[in-house]
Each structure stands twice: as C-alpha cells, then as structure tokens.
Amino acid sequence: MTRVIALYNIKGGVGKTSASVNLAWLAAAGGARVLLWDLDPQGAATYLLRVKPKVRGGARKLVRGKSDPAALLKGTDHERLDLLPGDFSYRNMDLELRDTKRPAKGLERVLDRLTEEEDYDYVFLDCPPAISLASESIFRAADVLLVPLIPTPLSLRTFEQLRAFMATDVAKAPAILAFFSMADGHRPLHAEVIAEMSAAHRGVLGAVIPAATDVERMAVQRRALAQFAPRGRAGRAYEALWDELRARLE
Amino acid sequence: MAVETRALHLLLPDGLAASSVADTLATEIPIVSHKAHTVQRVFWDTFDGRLHGGGLALVEAAGRLALTDLRTGAERAGAMHRRGAPRLFAADLPAGPLRDELAGVIEMRALAPIARVRSRQLPLNVLDEVGKIVVRMRVEEPAAIVDDTRVPLPPRLHLDGVRGYDREFDELRALLDATLGLREAPRAVQDDAVECEGGIVGGCSSKLRVELGAADRADAAAAAILRRLLEIIEVNLPGTLAGTDSEFLHDLRVAVRRTRALQRELRGVFAPQPLRVFRAHFKELQRITGPTRDLDVQLLEFDELAAGLPGGAAGDVAPLRRLLEDRLVVERRSMERALRSDTTRAVLDDWSTLIEELERSASASGPDASRPVAELAAERISTVYRQMVKAGSQIGEDSPAEALHDLRKQGKELRYLLEFFATLFPDCVVKPMVSSLKGLQDVLGTFQDREVQADLLRSLGDEIARLEGGPAALMAMGVLAERLGAQQAQARERFAERFGAFAAKSQRKLVAQTFG
Numbered sequence: 001m002t003r004v005i006a007l008y009n010i011k012g013g014v015g016k017t018s019a020s021v022n023l024a025w026l027a028a029a030g031g032a033r034v035l036l037w038d039l040d041p042q043g044a045a046t047y048l049l050r051v052k053p054k055v056r057g058g059a060r061k062l063v064r065g066k067s068d069p070a071a072l073l074k075g076t077d078h079e080r081l082d083l084l085p086g087d088f089s090y091r092n093m094d095l096e097l098r099d100t101k102r103p104a105k106g107l108e109r110v111l112d113r114l115t116e117e118e119d120y121d122y123v124f125l126d127c128p129p130a131i132s133l134a135s136e137s138i139f140r141a142a143d144v145l146l147v148p149l150i151p152t153p154l155s156l157r158t159f160e161q162l163r164a165f166m167a168t169d170v171a172k173a174p175a176i177l178a179f180f181s182m183a184d185g186h187r188p189l190h191a192e193v194i195a196e197m198s199a200a201h202r203g204v205l206g207a208v209i210p211a212a213t214d215v216e217r218m219a220v221q222r223r224a225l226a227q228f229a230p231r232g233r234a235g236r237a238y239e240a241l242w243d244e245l246r247a248r249l250e
Numbered sequence: 251m252a253v254e255t256r257a258l259h260l261l262l263p264d265g266l267a268a269s270s271v272a273d274t275l276a277t278e279i280p281i282v283s284h285k286a287h288t289v290q291r292v293f294w295d296t297f298d299g300r301l302h303g304g305g306l307a308l309v310e311a312a313g314r315l316a317l318t319d320l321r322t323g324a325e326r327a328g329a330m331h332r333r334g335a336p337r338l339f340a341a342d343l344p345a346g347p348l349r350d351e352l353a354g355v356i357e358m359r360a361l362a363p364i365a366r367v368r369s370r371q372l373p374l375n376v377l378d379e380v381g382k383i384v385v386r387m388r389v390e391e392p393a394a395i396v397d398d399t400r401v402p403l404p405p406r407l408h409l410d411g412v413r414g415y416d417r418e419f420d421e422l423r424a425l426l427d428a429t430l431g432l433r434e435a436p437r438a439v440q441d442d443a444v445e446c447e448g449g450i451v452g453g454c455s456s457k458l459r460v461e462l463g464a465a466d467r468a469d470a471a472a473a474a475i476l477r478r479l480l481e482i483i484e485v486n487l488p489g490t491l492a493g494t495d496s497e498f499l500h501d502l503r504v505a506v507r508r509t510r511a512l513q514r515e516l517r518g519v520f521a522p523q524p525l526r527v528f529r530a531h532f533k534e535l536q537r538i539t540g541p542t543r544d545l546d547v548q549l550l551e552f553d554e555l556a557a558g559l560p561g562g563a564a565g566d567v568a569p570l571r572r573l574l575e576d577r578l579v580v581e582r583r584s585m586e587r588a589l590r591s592d593t594t595r596a597v598l599d600d601w602s603t604l605i606e607e608l609e610r611s612a613s614a615s616g617p618d619a620s621r622p623v624a625e626l627a628a629e630r631i632s633t634v635y636r637q638m639v640k641a642g643s644q645i646g647e648d649s650p651a652e653a654l655h656d657l658r659k660q661g662k663e664l665r666y667l668l669e670f671f672a673t674l675f676p677d678c679v680v681k682p683m684v685s686s687l688k689g690l691q692d693v694l695g696t697f698q699d700r701e702v703q704a705d706l707l708r709s710l711g712d713e714i715a716r717l718e719g720g721p722a723a724l725m726a727m728g729v730l731a732e733r734l735g736a737q738q739a740q741a742r743e744r745f746a747e748r749f750g751a752f753a754a755k756s757q758r759k760l761v762a763q764t765f766g
Contacts, residue, residue, distance in 0.1 A: 073413050075414055075415065082413060119347065
C-alpha cells in the first residue's frame with residue numbers, strides 16, 4: 001500500500017524541501033520504492049536532485065489528465081527514488097484546479113494514475129507554502145501531513161491555526177504529524193518551545209532537526225545529506241526522524 | 251503500463267579489463283567510477299523454472315531476496331531473508347509484495363537455489379553537465395561457484411537506463427558501438443551459471459512435447475512418447491523421494507498414468523507378454539503413489555476449504571489438518587520405501603530396455619507396430635470419442651455416480667491421446683476438441699473429487715472424535731461434508747450442458763471427418 005506524506009506548512013523557509021529530499025532518500029536507501037513530487041513552483045527539491053525543473057505540458061495538462069504522469073518522471077541518483085519535477089507553471093495550480101470538475105480531487109487523481117502503474121511504497125509531496133485550493137487538494141491526497149516547525153511561539157500559533165482549520169474546514173483530513181526543524185540548541189526559547197509542544201501534542205515527533213551548516217550545504221552539493229554527510233548532526237537527526245515516521249506509518 | 255527503462259547487457263571480450271573500459275569511455279564522456287566491490291548472489295527458482303519462464307529471477311544477496319526482471323535486472327519486489335534454508339515456499343516469506351508476486355507465479359512449488367555467482371563489479375556512472383547520473387553502467391566479472399570452486403564466466407558490461415534519460419542512454423549505446431563494438435549478451439549471468447553447474451537453463455519441464463511424423467511407424471512413435479514419459483518419471487523421482495514439494499509426485503504420477511494410457515491404447519504395437527507384465531508393474535507404481543498424492547491434495551486444498559466455514563469454525567478443523575498431516579507422514583514413508591526398492595528400479599530399467607528395442611524396431615512386436623502412427627492414432631481417438639458420446643448420452647439424473655466416474659476415466663484416456671498425437675492433426679480440430687473435453691472433465695473431476703473428499707471426512711470421524719478438540723472439529727467437518735455434497739450436486743447439474751458441447755453434432759461431424 002502506498003503511503004502519501006505531504007511536507008506542508010503555511011509558512012515558507014521552515015525546512016520542507018530539505019526534509020522532503022532527505023526523508024525520500026532515506027526511505028529509498030532503506031529498500032522502499034519512493035516518489036517525490038516537487039509541487040513547489042520554485043522547484044527547489046528538483047534542483048537539489050540535479051534535475052531540470054520542467055514538466056512537459058505544465059500544471060494544466062497534468063491536473064486535467066492530458067499528460068501521462070508516469071512519462072514525466074525522472075530517475076534520481078538513487079535507483080529506487082523517482083522525482084516528478086517541479087515546474088514554474090505550478091504557480092498557477094489553483095487556477096488550473098479550479099477549471100477541473102472536482103478541484104479538491106485534482107492531485108489525488110494524478111497520484112492514483114501514478115500509483116496504479118508504479119509500485120511505490122511512499123510518495124512524498126514537497127508542498128508550496130500557502131493555504132489555497134491546491135493545499136486542499138494536497139490534504140485530500142495525503143495520508144499524513146508532516147509539518148516542519150521552527151521552535152518559536154509564532155510557528156506554534158501557525159500550527160494551531162492549521163490544526164483548527166483541518167478540524168473544521170477539511171472534509172477528509174489526513175493525520176497531522178509535526179517535527180521541529182532548524183532548531184538552535186543555543187537558544188533557550190527553542191528548547192522551551194520544544195519541551196512544551198512535545199508534552200502537549202502526541203503528534204509531535206521526538207526527532208529534532210538542528211539548524212546546521214550541512215543542511216545549507218545541500219544546495220551547494222545538490223545532494224541529500226545521506227550522500228555527503230550521513231554521520232553529521234543533521235544527517236543523524238533526519239535518520240532518527242525517518243525511523244520515527246516510518247514506525248508511526250506502520 | 252509502467253514506463254520501462256532501457257537496459258543493455260554486453261559481453262566484454264576476454265582480456266579487456268574493467269579499467270580499460272573506464273579509460274576508453276572517460277576520454278569521450280563524463281563518467282565517474284566508484285570503488286570495485288564483490289557481490290555474492292544465489293539465484294533461486296522452482297524445479298520447473300516457473301520464474302525463468304515468467305521472465306523473472308529471484309536473487310539473494312546481502313541477506314535480501316529480490317525478484318527482478320530476468321532481462322533488465324530491474325527489481326520488482328524485495329524482502330529481507332535469513333540464509334540457510336535449502337528450499338522456500340511463498341508462504342515462508344514475510345507478508346508483502348514479494349510474497350504476493352511470487353505466490354502468483356510459483357503457486358505450490360518450492361524454490362531452491364539453482365546457481366551461485368560471485369562477481370567483482372565496477373560501477374561506472376555516466377553524468378550530465380550538472381553531475382547527475384543519467385546512465386548507470388557496471389562492469390561485471392562473474393564466476394560460478396561450483397562445489398566451492400570458482401569457474402569464471404564471460405565478463406559483461408551492464409547498462410541500466412535512468413528513467414527520463416533515454417536520449418543519454420541511446421547516445422552511450424552509439425558511443426559503445428563506435429568505440430568498443432561489443433556484442434549483446436545472449437542470456438543472463440544466472441543462465442551461464444546454471445549451465446556451469448550442469449543444470450538445465452529455464453528449469454526442468456514435465457511437458458510431453460514429442461514431435462511425430464504422420465508416416466512414422468507406430469512402434470517408433472510409441473517409443474518416442476514413452477521415452478519422454480520415462481524421462482519425466484526419472485527426473486521427478488529424486489524430488490518425490492526428498493519430498494521437496496508436492497508437484498514432483500504429481501508430475502511423476504501423470505507420467506505413469508500417461509504411460510499406462512499409451513500401453514492400453516496402442517497395445518497392438520507391443521508383443522503381448524512383456525506388455526502384460528509392464529502394465530501390471532505400472533499399475534502398481536500408480537497404486538503405491540496414490541494415497542500420498544490424495545493426502546497432498548487434501549492438504550493443498552485444506553485452507554481454501556476451511557476458509558469457507560462460518561466464523562470461528564475455520565479454527566475448529568485444526569485437529570483434522572493434524573490428522574491428515576500425520577497420515578501423510580505414514581503414507582509417504584511407505585511410498586518412499588516402495589519407490590526406493592530394487593523392484594521399482596528394475597521395472598524402470600527394464601522398461602527403458604524395452605523402449606530401446608521399440609526404438610530400433612528390434613523387439614518382438616504386435617500387429618500394429620509397422621502401421622503409420624497417424625492412422626492408428628486417428629482410429630483410437632475416434633473410437634474413444636464415440637465410446638464417450640455413447641456412454642455420456644446414457645447418463646441421466648438417476649444414473650449412479652459410477653457412470654460419471656467411468657466417463658471421466660474415458661475422458662482422461664481421450665485427453666492423453668490428443669496430447670500424444672496433437673502434432674499429427676490440424677490445430678483447428680484438436681484445440682476446440684480439447685477445450686470442450688476440458689470443460690466436461692472439469693465438471694466430472696469436481697463431481698468425483700468432492701465425493702472422495704466427503705468420503706474421507708466421513709471415514710475420519712471416529713478417529714477425530716477421540717482427539718482433543720474433536721467434538722468441535724466433528725461439527726465443522728459435518729458442515730464441510732455438507733458443502734462438498736452441495737458442490738458435487740452443482741457439478742452434476744452442469745454435466746448436461748458440458749456434455750452437450752462435447753457431443754454436439756458439429757463436434758461429432760468434425761471428429762468423424764478428421765479421425766474417421
């Protein structure tokens with residue numbers, strides 16, 4: 001059974017792309033067949049995996065079922081990890097979805113076609129930072145919403161807003177899990193927030209991704225941490241996060 | 251349809267080192283070579299090569315089993331695996347895609363190691379302008395491990411395409427053609443290794459497959475068929491004795507039954523006296539293997555049968571399963587003793603000698619020995635078909651079960667005749683005839699099998715009652731017997747329709763025109 005995990009946060013710059021690439025890579029390295037769909041028009045995950053951010057036919061043909069999504073996939077440097085690349089046309093995803101019959105099912109339809117043909121164990125969605133029609137379509141398609149949180153009070157407020165929105169406005173809401181990202185061990189406030197949130201919410205995972213140079217270097221290396229710094233602090237933290245997430249998914 | 255990635259496997263000429271391949275290509279394209287490493291693989295398949303026949307390979311390496319495409323090597327499913335088991339059934343594997351996919355192909359057959367290969371591999375990845383892998387290449391220097399000895403196999407260069415980078419794959423292929431001019435490997439490494447071990451590439455088939463000519467002498471044709479049937483018996487004997495899986499005994503028994511059918515149907519080809527002796531011997535072979543096969547079938551169908559029970563009753567029949575398993579142990583021991591005996595060995599050896607004499611037309615023969623086989627075959631097919639039509643037409647709602655059982659036996663005889671002599675007659679006649687016969691035999695088979703199963707349940711009642719959990723098991727068995735009875739009745743209801751198709755006027759006319 002394919003499990004769809006959406007890396008999502010209303011805010012940008014919280015570590016969604018780094019987490020998508022690293023978790024997808026670790027899942028593939030563990031023997032699973034994995035797809036990463038870079039839904040962000042900036043195509044950062046696509047860039048990190050050294051693939052051109054281009055999808056023939058763009059968002060329009062994809063969500064209208066006019067493109068065969070399997071033909072758009074790109075193999076990555078890991079033989080069990082495929083990528084559905086990002087494309088600048090994804091900036092219009094809301095408009096394109098609105099023009100389809102059931103907009104909220106748009107992305108689910110694409111994934112259904114893909115998973116019918118391809119035997120993926122996990123699909124990771126690297127989502128753009130927004131709350132929009134495209135987000136609703138993501139909520140519908142995902143089994144789990146995995147939310148990276150910077151351990152600050154404002155981040156927490158955003159997380160609470162998201163939970164409230166999912167509880168009241170989303171008909172078929174996925175499970176919500178969160179983890180702390182870009183945590184700075186020298187900041188007492190970060191430690192306080194982590195402790196408080198972890199105690200208050202069962203859905204907050206224990207692994208904490210540190211604010212580390214290795215993560216920033218991913219953009220220079222254009223590789224997953226497991227490829228160039230697997231034993232660094234961040235590399236080990238992502239490994240712990242994947243172990244924990246996988247256990248929760250099972 | 252899943253998009254297939256390209257793959258190519260090329261043979262490297264002797265003496266062309268892996269490093270030379272890398273050096274030659276590196277002057278033309280950006281490649282990165284990784285550290286060479288050694289991989290040990292064990293290849294698994296069923297005795298009859300079901301995976302190979304399905305274009306698949308099961309590879310064990312580094313504590314993991316992977317089901318791969320035989321041609322491309324692309325993995326379809328995998329699971330961790332603990333080493334050491336001499337055989338594996340699909341049910342022995344952890345639940346998941348590997349078990350599901352294997353079960354669909356190998357069914358009840360056991361997997362066993364068919365070859366061991368130790369390879370030195372040098373990965374050479376082709377990169378694009380941003381350093382991304384666009385084609386995976388690998389130089390492999392394999393050796394088969396035969397009795398702990400390394401036997402070098404032809405080295406290869408493997409190219410595995412990366413999805414979405416077909417153009418780069420094609421460019422590399424063109425470059426290889428221009429620079430190294432390599433030949434495509436005609437088969438997979440595992441096939442080389444199997445041959446090296448003295449095995450049969452693609453597994454050992456129990457199919458008949460004998461090509462006959464219409465004008466061949468009947469004794470020579472009979473000898474060709476009987477020789478093949480004896481091969482099937484011999485080749486399945488070790489697996490039957492070892493109890494590797496239930497299908498060795500099944501295939502052995504089918505070959506024995508076919509041998510007996512040919513002895514009966516072409517009796518005029520043989521000298522009467524030795525034939526009489528061998529018919530008795532083969533009847534005995536059939537008899538001594540019967541109880542074990544019956545119990546194998548009961549146990550193979552047990553889960554499906556028990557699954558039909560309501561609620562928790564499926565668990566109540568556990569004592570019945572244990573009893574059947576205990577009986578199987580006893581019957582198997584007795585069968586093994588008989589099959590290992592000097593008598594059985596002598597029967598098979600003497601039978602081989604008689605076949606040899608038939609092959610040379612040197613034995614004292616019967617009156618049909620020199621007749622053209624097509625003539626004799628047509629005569630027998632026509633006769634058995636007409637006998638079946640006559641017997642079947644007399645079966646009504648009140649006919650005893652024996653009448654249906656007898657018709658089934660005749661049906662088997664006709665089926666074997668059609669299999670033996672299929673190549674002598676037009677496909678357009680044989681195929682529909684086999685199809686309508688199969689439809690009829692399915693119904694007759696269900697009718698008889700359900701009766702045998704219900705009889706067995708009834709016969710075990712007293713014994714089951716004495717066991718722990720016996721009363722609950724007895725009640726569940728009562729439900730089972732009832733269901734078997736209902737299924738038998740359904741089969742009988744379908745008989746008239748199936749027989750109608752088999753004995754239709756158009757079918758009778760076709761048989762008369764073709765076989766006389």
